[in-house]
Amino acid sequence: TGDHEVLAALAAEVGLDHNEAAAILAGDRFTDEVRADETEGAKLGVQGVPFFVFDRKFAVSGAQPEEVFHDVLQKAWDERSPFTMISGSSSKQNAAGVCTDDGCELPSRES
Structure with missing residues (x-):
């Protein structure tokens, strides 16, 4: 106690x-x-603490420098959010980019 x-x-x-x-x-x-957390941890390969799991895909075991966490967070973010949004400088260009459930149609580049 x-x-x-x-x-x-x-x-x-x-x-x-x-x-x-x-x-x-x-x-x-x-x-x-x-007990459920212990079972899940064993399935993920946890063998000690500290142990950090990011997006159920990336893991960091043990005490690590700040840069390691920065790198793994960036990698997890990049894989989860692979799109880069680009907006045109004119309202005509912005209005021309259309996205639906089937994909995106981006305005063509005029010379």
């Missing part, structure tokens, strides 16, 4: 209710959720 008290005190330091945190730590209220 010593560990529970330390964790409850830390919870209070970050603004959570100390008594509620202590009660949750002493009970089994979230046991099913914790």
Whole structure:
């Protein structure tokens, strides 16, 4: 129970209710959720902490420099959002670009 008290005190330091945190730590209220997280982590290959998963596709294991997180976040974003929006300088060009469920028709480049 010593560990529970330390964790409850830390919870209070970050603004959570100390008594509620202590009660949750002493009970089994979230046991099913914790077991589900453990199972999912094992399926993802988690073998230790910290372990971070981005977009269920990229993982960073262990304490890493800031640049590693920047790189993985950029890679995940690039793969999720591959489009670059281009807007013309005139309202005629902007109005000519049309997108539907079947794709996009972009205005042709005039010489």
